[in-house]
Amino acid sequence: MSDQQGLFVKMALDAWNSEITATNALLAKLSDEQLMREVTLSRNRGIYLLGHLTSVHDRMLPLLRFEEMRYPELEPIFHDAPDRAVADLPSIAQLREQWKQVNDTLMGHMARLSAAEWFTRHANISEADFPKEPHRNRLNVVLSRTSHLAYHRGQLVLLVSK
């Protein structure tokens, strides 16, 4: 059983790591000036997407039952509100640093979790309900956030030639 579990976990974490690596390579290529632009006319700016992804990944820390959020102050700006609703944003330099911190912290916890632990519940389902819905486990959070990251990376890449 644990070999098989280990294989699933490797597949899911490989997909996550590959999205993170691709996003980091993209962010390294984008200047702060490019990140201040909209991905297309009247849509989200790069800075908003960077803050949004940082906040969503930060929220994964408690969701995966690792630790408290590092930067809860980002959530009202980059998750609960749309772009431009909040005038005073953190600097891009700060967001780049927080993005790195959050992902490094996640990665550290992820690497230490055993295969069996990945198949235990995430924080949004109770111990009582989990046996009825065993797919609502920690590894499933990684699968869904991998798609979420890919979705927004597909938008951020449009800033490359802007």
Place this chain on the structure above:
Amino acid sequence: MSDQQGLFVKMALDAWNSEITATNALLAKLSDEQLMREVTLSRNRGIYLLGHLTSVHDRMLPLLRFEEMRYPELEPIFHDAPDRAVADLPSIAQLREQWKQVNDTLMGHMARLSAAEWFTRHANISEADFPKEPHRNRLNVVLSRTSHLAYHRGQLVLLVSK
């Protein structure tokens, strides 16, 4: 073992189905005229992304060892060449129909595959090499194509207000 395998298969197929459903809802909302527009200045048009996704999913049929490609003629236009390199494209009506056919065909095969079969090799790795790289299985193709779809859906959604 097979319960655990079944759980992981369900997680991966749920993620795939959820991306397909979201993409279908988006395509239903986009007019043919919108699909002729660029997602942003000088980038891919909606029609190209629709053809690209159809061709990539069509290629999954042999890659998952289900059957031959249905529409191999799409590949040189929408995979091997960039947008605008080929002047004469299929109509959007035809691409919408092929997109549906390809995904319905995939879904039929996917639903019939047992959990254990999902963990057998995909077509791009030989039987000899597979034991050394057991993560190169059919289910991993689904994980990577789910991210690929999310990436391009994040771009197609930009056409909504255009």
